[in-house]
Amino acid sequence: MAVGSRSAAECWRTFKLAAWLGWQMESNWADPFLFSIYSIVKPVSHSLILVVMYLVVRGQAAGGGLFAQMYVGNAFFLYVGQVLFGLTWVVIEDREFYQMFKYMYVSTPNIYWYLLGRSFAKMAIATVSVVIVLTFGRVFLRLPIHASTVDLTTFCFSMFFGMVSCIGMGIGLAGVMLVVARHGGHASEAVAGALFLLSGAVFPIDILPRLALYPAIALPTTYWLEGVRRGLLGSGMGQTMAVFSNRELIVVLAMLSLVYLILGTLTFVMCEKTAKARGLIDMHTHH
Amino acid sequence: MKTDLKWHLRVNVKAAIARAYVRVVGTNREFSWIFFDTLLPLLGTAAYVYVYRAMDAPEEYVGFVLLGGAMTAYWMNVLWNMASNFYFERQGWNLELYFIAPISRMAILAGMAIGGMFMTTIRAGSLLVLGSMLFNVRFNVSSVPLVVLAFVLTLVALYGLGMLFSSLFLMYGREAWHTSNLLQEPVYLLSGFYFPVRALGFYIAIAASIIPLTLGMDAVRQLVFSHLHFSLFPVQVEIAGLGVLGAGLLYAAAVALDRMERAAKQEGRLTLRWQ
Numbered sequence: 001m002a003v004g005s006r007s008a009a010e011c012w013r014t015f016k017l018a019a020w021l022g023w024q025m026e027s028n029w030a031d032p033f034l035f036s037i038y039s040i041v042k043p044v045s046h047s048l049i050l051v052v053m054y055l056v057v058r059g060q061a062a063g064g065g066l067f068a069q070m071y072v073g074n075a076f077f078l079y080v081g082q083v084l085f086g087l088t089w090v091v092i093e094d095r096e097f098y099q100m101f102k103y104m105y106v107s108t109p110n111i112y113w114y115l116l117g118r119s120f121a122k123m124a125i126a127t128v129s130v131v132i133v134l135t136f137g138r139v140f141l142r143l144p145i146h147a148s149t150v151d152l153t154t155f156c157f158s159m160f161f162g163m164v165s166c167i168g169m170g171i172g173l174a175g176v177m178l179v180v181a182r183h184g185g186h187a188s189e190a191v192a193g194a195l196f197l198l199s200g201a202v203f204p205i206d207i208l209p210r211l212a213l214y215p216a217i218a219l220p221t222t223y224w225l226e227g228v229r230r231g232l233l234g235s236g237m238g239q240t241m242a243v244f245s246n247r248e249l250i251v252v253l254a255m256l257s258l259v260y261l262i263l264g265t266l267t268f269v270m271c272e273k274t275a276k277a278r279g280l281i282d283m284h285t286h287h
Numbered sequence: 288m289k290t291d292l293k294w295h296l297r298v299n300v301k302a303a304i305a306r307a308y309v310r311v312v313g314t315n316r317e318f319s320w321i322f323f324d325t326l327l328p329l330l331g332t333a334a335y336v337y338v339y340r341a342m343d344a345p346e347e348y349v350g351f352v353l354l355g356g357a358m359t360a361y362w363m364n365v366l367w368n369m370a371s372n373f374y375f376e377r378q379g380w381n382l383e384l385y386f387i388a389p390i391s392r393m394a395i396l397a398g399m400a401i402g403g404m405f406m407t408t409i410r411a412g413s414l415l416v417l418g419s420m421l422f423n424v425r426f427n428v429s430s431v432p433l434v435v436l437a438f439v440l441t442l443v444a445l446y447g448l449g450m451l452f453s454s455l456f457l458m459y460g461r462e463a464w465h466t467s468n469l470l471q472e473p474v475y476l477l478s479g480f481y482f483p484v485r486a487l488g489f490y491i492a493i494a495a496s497i498i499p500l501t502l503g504m505d506a507v508r509q510l511v512f513s514h515l516h517f518s519l520f521p522v523q524v525e526i527a528g529l530g531v532l533g534a535g536l537l538y539a540a541a542v543a544l545d546r547m548e549r550a551a552k553q554e555g556r557l558t559l560r561w562q
Binding site: 025029030038041042043045046048049050052053054055056057058066070096097098099181186187189190191192193194196197198201202203204207208284285 | 313327328330331332333334335337338339340341342343344348363367375378379460461462464465468469471472473475476480481482483486487
C-alpha cells in the first residue's frame with residue numbers, strides 16, 4: 001500500500017469516519033457524568049504526583065519558576081502519551097481483541113488514514129485533559145499564566161509542529177505493532193517514558209549526562225515543550241535551549257517534525273509490507 | 288471424599304501450572320519485550336530521578352524512585368495481565384473453555400499470577416539493578432528476611448486484589464477496562480510510588496493503605512533505607528497489615544468471583560463480547 005495512493009477525498013472520509021468511531025469507543029462506555037469524572041481524575045492525579053514530589057523537597061509547591069515550568073511541561077506531555085498510545089493500541093485492539101483489523105484493512109481505502117482518524121479521538125481527550133490540568137494549576141497552584149503575557153504565535157506554532165511530530169512517532173510505532181505480538185501493546189507507554197526523560201518534560205535537559213543530551217536535542221518533543229513553556233509562561237527551562245530565540249526554536253521544531261513524520265511513515269510502510277508478506281495482518285497472540 | 292479432595296487439588300494445581308506455562312513460554316517466543324519492558328521503562332523512571340536532582344533533593348530519593356519504578360511493573364501487571372485478563376480471554380474465545388473445565392477460577396488466576404510474576408520480576412529486577420548501578424544508589428538494608436517477607440506479602444495481597452478486580456470483568460466489558468485504566472495514575476499518587484506516602488498526610492495515607500502497595504512500599508523502603516525516618520507505621524505493623532490485607536483480598540476475590548459469575552450467567556453477559 002502506498003500512503004498517498006488514494007484520492008484526498010477518500011482519505012478525508014476514512015479519517016473522518018475513523019475519528020467518529022474512535023470517539024464513540026472512547027466515550028460511550030459511560031454516562032457523560034462518569035466520563036467527565038474519569039477525564040478529570042486521571043490527568044489531575046498525574047500532575048499531583050509532581051506537585052507532591054516538589055512539596056516533599058521544597059516544602060511548598062505553587063507559583064512560578066522551576067515549579068511552573070515542570071508543571072506546564074508535564075501537562076503538555078499528556079499529548080505524547082495519548083497520541084502514541086492512541087495510534088499503537090488501535091492495531092492491537094482491532095487485531096487481537098475485536099478481531100476486526102483484517103476487515104478494516106480490506107474495507108478502508110487506506111489504513112494509514114484510518115489509524116490517524118482513530119488516534120484523533122485520543123488527541124481530543126488529551127486536549128480536554130491538558131485544559132483541566134492547566135486550569136487546576138492556574139486556580140489552585142497560582143501558575144503565572146496570564147492572557148496579557150501569553151505569546152500566542154510561539155504557542156500555536158509549537159503546538160502544531162509538536163502534534164505533527166507526535167503523529168510521526170506514533171505512526172512509526174503503529175507500524176511496529178503490525179509485526180509484534182499482543183504484549184507489544186505496552187511499547188507506546190515505554191517509548192513515552194523514554195521521551196519523558198529525553199525531552200526534559202519535567203526538568204531542564206542540562207542535567208542529563210552528555211551521552212543522553214545528544215538524543216535529547218535531536219527530539220522534536222524537546223523543542224515543542226520548550227516552545228509551549230515560552231508561549232505560556234514567557235520563559236523556557238535550562239541553558240541548553242536558551243541559545244535559541246523563539247523564531248529559531250520554531251524553525252528547528254518544524255524541520256525535526258517533518259523528518260520524524262517522514263521517518264515514521266516510512267517505518268509504517270515497511271512494517272506493513274513485512275506484516276503482509278508474513279501473514280501477520282490478522283495475527284492472534286493469546287498467551 | 289479424601290480421594291475427591293486429592294483429585295481436585297491435583298487438577299487445580301495442574302491447571303495453574305498450565306496457565307502459567309503458557310505465559311512463560313509465550314513470553315520467550317517474542318523477545319521484543321526485553322527492549323520494551325526492561326530498558327525503556329528504566330528511562331521513564333529515570334525521568335523522576337532527574338526531577339529530584341533538578342530540585343536538589345537528597346540522593347536517597349533516587350532510591351525511592353527506583354523502588355517505585357520497580358513496583359510500577361507489578362501494578363501494571365496486576366491491572367493489565369491479571370485483573371483485565373478475563374476480558375481479554377473472553378475476546379479471544381478462551382473464557383468459555385475455562386468455565387466448562389472442572390477447575391476453580393482461582394486456579395486459572397493463580398496460574399496467570401505466577402506466569403505474570405515471572406515476567407514482571409525480570410522487568411522490575413532489571414530496572415532495580417540497572418538503575419542502582421546507573422545512579423549509584425546505596426541501600427542500607429536492616430533485615431533481609433523482613434524485606435523478603437514484606438515483599439512476598441505485598442505480592443500476595445496485590446495479586447489478591449487483581450483477582451478481586453478480575454471478577455468485575457465477568458460481568459462488565461469496557462467499563463471495567465476503563466476502570467483499570469483509571470487505576471494507574473491515581474494509585475501512583477496515593478500509594479506514594481515516587482515519594483514517602485506520609486507526605487500525603489496521615490489520614491489520606493491510611494485510606495490509601497487499602498491498596499497493598501502503600502503499606503508494602505513503605506515497609507520495604509523503611510527496611511532498605513533504614514537510616515531515614517519517613518514511615519507511616521513501624522515495619523512490624525505494616526507487615527501484619529499486609530498479611531491481613533492478603534488474606535482478606537483472597538477471600539473477597541473467591542466470593543466475588545462466585546457471585547459475579549452467577550450474576551453474569553443470569554444476565555447472559557458471561558460470554559458477551561465487545562460490550
